[in-house]
Amino acid sequence: MDTIFHLHNVVYAYANTADSPALNGISMQIQRGQRVAIMGANGSGKSTLLRILDGLYFAQSGTVEAFGHTLDEAHLMDEEYALPFRKRVAFVFQNPDVQLFNPTVFDEVAFGPLQLRWDTATIRQKVNDALDILEISHLKERAPHRLSGGEKKRVAIASVLVIDPEVILLDEPTAALDPKSQSRVVDFLVGWANTGKTVVVATHDLDTVPDIADDAYVFKQGHIIAHDTPRAILANHEMLLSANLVHAHYHLHDGQTHSHAHIHVGHQHDH
Amino acid sequence: MGGEAHHGKRRGNFIQRTIDALTETLERSLYAEQFSEQRGLLQQLDPRVKFVSMLGLIITAAAARHVWVVAAVALCALFFAFISRIPIIKSFGPIWLGMFIFSGLIAFPAIFITPGPTLATVPWLQWNVSAYGLQSAVFLLLRSEVSITLSFLLIMTTPWMHVLKSMRVIGIPTLVVVILGMTYRYIFLMLQSASDMFEARQSRMIGKLPDKEARRLAAATVGVLLSKSFQLGNDVFLAMQSRGYRGEVYTLDEFALRRSDYVAIPFMLLIVCTGLWFGLQ
Amino acid sequence: MLGHNLAKGFIPYWAANPDQPGAEVFNHTAKVVCSRQLTTSPWPNTTIALYAAAAPFWYIAGKRIKKMLSMRMVPLLSVFAAFSFIIMMFNLPLPGGTTGHATGAAIAAIVLGPWGSILAVSIALAIQAIFFGDGGILAIGANSFNIAVVGSFVAIWVYNAVAGKSALTASRRVIAAGLAGYLSINAAAFVTALQFGVQPMWFTDANGAPLYAPYGLDVAIPAMMIGHIGIAGLAEMFITAGVVAYLQRSDVALLSLTAQKDAESKVDGTWAGTRRLWVMIALMMVLSPLGLLAAGTAWGEWGAEEFADPAARQAITEASLGATPPVDSTPEGLLTLGSWFEAPIPDYAVPFISNEVVGYIFSAVMGTGLVMLCFLLYGAIADRFRNNNGATN
Numbered sequence: 001m002d003t004i005f006h007l008h009n010v011v012y013a014y015a016n017t018a019d020s021p022a023l024n025g026i027s028m029q030i031q032r033g034q035r036v037a038i039m040g041a042n043g044s045g046k047s048t049l050l051r052i053l054d055g056l057y058f059a060q061s062g063t064v065e066a067f068g069h070t071l072d073e074a075h076l077m078d079e080e081y082a083l084p085f086r087k088r089v090a091f092v093f094q095n096p097d098v099q100l101f102n103p104t105v106f107d108e109v110a111f112g113p114l115q116l117r118w119d120t121a122t123i124r125q126k127v128n129d130a131l132d133i134l135e136i137s138h139l140k141e142r143a144p145h146r147l148s149g150g151e152k153k154r155v156a157i158a159s160v161l162v163i164d165p166e167v168i169l170l171d172e173p174t175a176a177l178d179p180k181s182q183s184r185v186v187d188f189l190v191g192w193a194n195t196g197k198t199v200v201v202a203t204h205d206l207d208t209v210p211d212i213a214d215d216a217y218v219f220k221q222g223h224i225i226a227h228d229t230p231r232a233i234l235a236n237h238e239m240l241l242s243a244n245l246v247h248a249h250y251h252l253h254d255g256q257t258h259s260h261a262h263i264h265v266g267h268q269h270d271h
Numbered sequence: 272m273g274g275e276a277h278h279g280k281r282r283g284n285f286i287q288r289t290i291d292a293l294t295e296t297l298e299r300s301l302y303a304e305q306f307s308e309q310r311g312l313l314q315q316l317d318p319r320v321k322f323v324s325m326l327g328l329i330i331t332a333a334a335a336r337h338v339w340v341v342a343a344v345a346l347c348a349l350f351f352a353f354i355s356r357i358p359i360i361k362s363f364g365p366i367w368l369g370m371f372i373f374s375g376l377i378a379f380p381a382i383f384i385t386p387g388p389t390l391a392t393v394p395w396l397q398w399n400v401s402a403y404g405l406q407s408a409v410f411l412l413l414r415s416e417v418s419i420t421l422s423f424l425l426i427m428t429t430p431w432m433h434v435l436k437s438m439r440v441i442g443i444p445t446l447v448v449v450i451l452g453m454t455y456r457y458i459f460l461m462l463q464s465a466s467d468m469f470e471a472r473q474s475r476m477i478g479k480l481p482d483k484e485a486r487r488l489a490a491a492t493v494g495v496l497l498s499k500s501f502q503l504g505n506d507v508f509l510a511m512q513s514r515g516y517r518g519e520v521y522t523l524d525e526f527a528l529r530r531s532d533y534v535a536i537p538f539m540l541l542i543v544c545t546g547l548w549f550g551l552q
Numbered sequence: 553m554l555g556h557n558l559a560k561g562f563i564p565y566w567a568a569n570p571d572q573p574g575a576e577v578f579n580h581t582a583k584v585v586c587s588r589q590l591t592t593s594p595w596p597n598t599t600i601a602l603y604a605a606a607a608p609f610w611y612i613a614g615k616r617i618k619k620m621l622s623m624r625m626v627p628l629l630s631v632f633a634a635f636s637f638i639i640m641m642f643n644l645p646l647p648g649g650t651t652g653h654a655t656g657a658a659i660a661a662i663v664l665g666p667w668g669s670i671l672a673v674s675i676a677l678a679i680q681a682i683f684f685g686d687g688g689i690l691a692i693g694a695n696s697f698n699i700a701v702v703g704s705f706v707a708i709w710v711y712n713a714v715a716g717k718s719a720l721t722a723s724r725r726v727i728a729a730g731l732a733g734y735l736s737i738n739a740a741a742f743v744t745a746l747q748f749g750v751q752p753m754w755f756t757d758a759n760g761a762p763l764y765a766p767y768g769l770d771v772a773i774p775a776m777m778i779g780h781i782g783i784a785g786l787a788e789m790f791i792t793a794g795v796v797a798y799l800q801r802s803d804v805a806l807l808s809l810t811a812q813k814d815a816e817s818k819v820d821g822t823w824a825g826t827r828r829l830w831v832m833i834a835l836m837m838v839l840s841p842l843g844l845l846a847a848g849t850a851w852g853e854w855g856a857e858e859f860a861d862p863a864a865r866q867a868i869t870e871a872s873l874g875a876t877p878p879v880d881s882t883p884e885g886l887l888t889l890g891s892w893f894e895a896p897i898p899d900y901a902v903p904f905i906s907n908e909v910v911g912y913i914f915s916a917v918m919g920t921g922l923v924m925l926c927f928l929l930y931g932a933i934a935d936r937f938r939n940n941n942g943a944t945n
Contacts, residue, residue, distance in 0.1 A: 016805075054513050082515075090514075091510070093509075093510055097503075098503065101630075104432055110523055111511075112515055123523065143431075145463075285645045288643045300684075329690060384771075403761030407763070407764075410762075411764070418688050451675060454634050454637070460634070462638060489790075491794070493639055493659070494795045496638060498799075498803045498806065505628070516623065
C-alpha cells in the first residue's frame with residue numbers, strides 16, 4: 001500500500017501547557033485513498049494532529065513522514081520541498097474566518113495557485129472551475145464579511161480544492177453549520193473521496209462519521225484510545241463515554257430511572 | 272483622539288452608543304458598495320484612473336489659493352456624482368452636514384477674530400465680521416467638503432478592493448496593499464465580535480450602567496479583542512502558510528485600460544492642470 | 553483628523569468659557585456632534601512635510617517588524633491594525649458627564665512595542681481616511697506622525713520609565729499605563745496644535761488673510777490642549793490603564809512582550825540601535841534656531857517672503873492675543889489663556905526673531921529636543937547602571 005503519512009511516537013506540547021502535551025506519543029499510518037475520521041472531544045489533540053500533518057507544527061519528539069520523506073521544519077524551509085508539499089496537502093480550518101483572509105471570494109480562491117506561481121491564464125481557469133463546482137460563482141466579487149456561514153465554508157473548500165490536492169485535511173467541517181449546509185458539505189466530501197483522494201477529518205460530530213470515513217481513531221488527552229471501523233467505534237458506548245464524545249443520559253422508563261449513553265447514530269431508542 | 276460634550280438622553284448608555292457606532296460603520300460601507308455596481312460614468316472607468324483623478328482633484332482643492340477654484344472643483348465633484356447616478360442629497364447630505372457642523376465649529380470664530388476689513392457688524396452683539404475671517408472660514412469649510420466628497424465619490428463608484436489595488440500606481444508597495452486589504456477584512460470580523468460582546472452585555476443589563484462599570488467593561492472588551500487578535504493573527508498565518516505563503520505575496524493584476532479610460536485620462540488631466548494653474552496664481 | 557481634534561478641543565473650551573460670545577451657539581451645536589473623525593482641509597506644504605516626517609519611521613518600523621516577525625508580519629500587522637481601528641470607535645464615558653474616544657496608540661505601544669504600534673495605528677488611520685472618509689487622505693501623514701509616531705514613543709517611554717522593573721502584575725504598571733496614555737495623547741495633541749498654529753503665519757494670501765487653519769498658536773494650543781488635558785487624555789488614560797489591568801488578570805503573557813523586550817533590549821540593542829537616530833533628531837531640534845542663525849539667508853528667506861507685510865503680521869498677533877479689534881468681543885478667558893501660554897515665551901524667545909510667535913515655535917521645538925535629550929541621557933545612565941549590576945551579579 002501507498003503510505004501517505006507515517007507518524008511514530010509523536011509528541012507535541014504547547015508552550016503554556018508543557019506538562020500535559022496536546023499529542024502524547026501518537027503513532028499512526030494513513031494510506032492513499034483512505035478516508036480517516038479523527039474523533040475526540042475539544043482539547044483531545046485532534047486539531048493539533050491535523051496541523052502536524054499539514055507541516056504547520058512540528059513534532060517535538062518522534063518522527064513524521066509524508067510521502068516517504070521526513071516532514072520537518074528544515075525541509076519546509078526549502079522551497080523545492082515546500083511548494084510541492086503545499087500543493088499535495090490542503091487544510092480546511094475549522095473557523096472559516098481564519099481561512100478567508102482575502103478581500104474577495106475570487107482573490108481567496110486564487111491565493112493558493114498564485115503562491116504556487118501558476119500562470120495567470122491557468123489560475124483564472126482553475127478558479128472559475130472551483131467556484132462552479134462549489135456553486136459559488138455568483139459570489140465571486142463578494143467580500144468575506146458578506147457571506148453566510150455555509151457560504152464561507154464552501155469558499156474555504158473551494159480555496160483548497162482549486163490546487164487539486166492529493167490529501168485534504170478538514171477540521172470540524174460541519175461545526176456551526178445549519179443542517180442543509182452540513183449535508184451539502186458531507187455530500188461534497190463523499191463525492192470527492194470517491195475520486196480516490198485521501199481525506200482526514202477531525203470531528204466530534206458522530207452523525208457524519210459513517211458517511212465520510214472508513215477508518216476512525218478516537219483521541220483522548222493526546223492519546224489514541226481506539227482505532228477501528230466507524231461502525232465498531234460507534235457501537236462502543238463505554239469508550240465513547242470515556243472520550244467525552246457522548247454524555248450519559250438519565251430518564252424515566254415505566255417509572256424506573258436508568259441511564260444510557262446519549263447517542264443518535266443509527267441507534268434510535270424508543271421511550 | 273478627542274472628546275465631546277455630552278448630554279442628557281443618551282447619557283449612560285455607552286453600550287448602545289458604541290453598538291450604534293459599530294453598526295453605522297458596517298452600514299456605511301454597505302451603502303457605499305451598492306453604487307459600485309451601477310452603470311454610471313465613474314463606474315465605467317479603470318480604478319487606477321479614478322484613484323489618481325480623485326487624488327489630483329483633492330490636491331487641487333487643497334492647493335488652491337482662491338475660493339472660486341475650490342468651488343469649481345466642488346461643482347466638478349457634483350457633476351461626477353450626477354453622471355455616476357449617485358443620489359447626491361441622500362448620499363452626501365449627511366456627510367456634508369456632519370462636516371459642516373465640525374468644520375463650522377472650527378471656522379466660525381475665525382469670522383470674527385481674524386483681523387481684516389470689517390464687512391458688517393452683527394446687530395446687538397457688536398461683533399465685527401471680518402472679510403479675511405469670512406474668507407478663511409469659507410476656505411476651511413469648502414476644502415473639507417470637497418475633499419470628503421471626492422473621497423466618497425471614489426469609494427462609492429469603486430469596489431473597495433479595486434481602490435486598494437489601484438493604490439499601487441502611486442508607488443505603494445504590494446505588501447502594504449495586501450496588509451491594508453487584510454486589515455479592512457478583519458475590521459469587519461472584529462466589529463462583529465465587539466458588537467456581539469456589547470450586545471450580550473446589554474441583554475443582561477438592567478437600568479443604567481454606572482460610568483465606572485462602563486469604563487471597566489470597555490477596557491475588558493478591548494482586552495478580549497487584543498487577546499483574540501493574537502490568536503487570530505497566528506491562525507491566519509497558519510492558513511496562509513498552508514496554502515503556500517512563504518513571505519512574498521503574489522497577486523493578480525487584473526486591470527486593463529479601456530477606450531473610455533483613454534478618453535477620461537486627458538480629460539481629467541486637463542481639469543486638474545487647469546485647476547492647479549488657476550489655483551496657484 | 554486634525555480638524556476633528558481642534559473641533560473637539562474647542563467644544564470643551566467654549567463650554568468652559570461661557571462668557572465667550574458664541575459659547576451658547578457652540579454648546580448647542582455640540583449636541584449634534586457625532587462621534588467621528590473628520591476630514592480637514594489639508595495644507596499642502598505641511599502635509600508633504602509630515603508625510604516626509606512619518607516616512608522614515610514607517611521605513612524603520614517596517615524593517616524592524618519584518619525582522620522580528622518575518623513571515624508573520626502580514627497577518628499579525630493586519631489584525632492589529634484592525635484592532636486599532638476598532639478601539640478608535642469606542643465611546644467611553646468619562647467623569648463629569650462627557651464621553652471621549654481613545655486612539656489606542658498607547659495600549660498598542662505597550663503590548664506591541666512602539667514600532668509595531670506605529671505601523672498598526674498608521675494603517676488604521678489610513679483605512680479610516682481612505683474608506684471611511686474620516687481624517688482626509690492628504691492628512692494621513694500628519695495624523696500618523698502625531699498619533700502613531702509621537703503617541704507610541706511617548707507612551708512606551710513613559711510606561712517603561714514609570715513601570716521600571718516591576719512585576720507584570722504590579723499595580724504600578726496600571727498607573728504607568730494610565731500615565732502613558734494620558735501623556736502620549738497630550739503630546740500628540742500638542743504637536744498637532746503646533747502644526748495648526750503655524751498655518752496662519754505661513755499660509756496667507758496676498759492680503760494676509762489665512763488660507764488654511766486661521767488660528768495662531770495662542771488660540772490653537774489652548775483650544776487643543778484643554779480638550780485633551782480634560783477629556784481625550786482621560787479617555788486614553790482609562791482605556792490604557794483598564795486594558796493593562798484586564799490583561800494582568802486574564803492574559804498576562806501579552807504584557808511580557810514589551811516588558812521583557814525592554815529588559816533585554818538593554819543588551820540586545822533594540823532601543824540602543826535607534827538611540828543614535830534619536831540623539832541626532834533631538835540635537836537637530838535643539839540646534840534648529842542656531843541653524844537658522846547660521847544658515848541666515850537661506851532660512852531667513854521664507855521669513856521675508858511669508859512675513860512680507862509686517863503690519864498684517866502684527867495685527868494678527870495682536871488680534872489673536874485679544875489686543876486688537878474686535879475688542880468688544882474679546883473673551884476674558886481667551887485673553888487670560890493667551891497670556892498664560894505666552895508667559896514662558898519671553899524667557900525662551902529666540903532673540904534674533906522679532907516675531908514672538910515664531911520664537912515660540914522654536915522654543916517649543918528646542919524644548920521638545922531638550923526633553924528628548926534628557927530621556928536619552930536617563931536611558932544611557934540607566935543602562936550603564938544595569939549593565940554594571942549585571943556584570944557584578
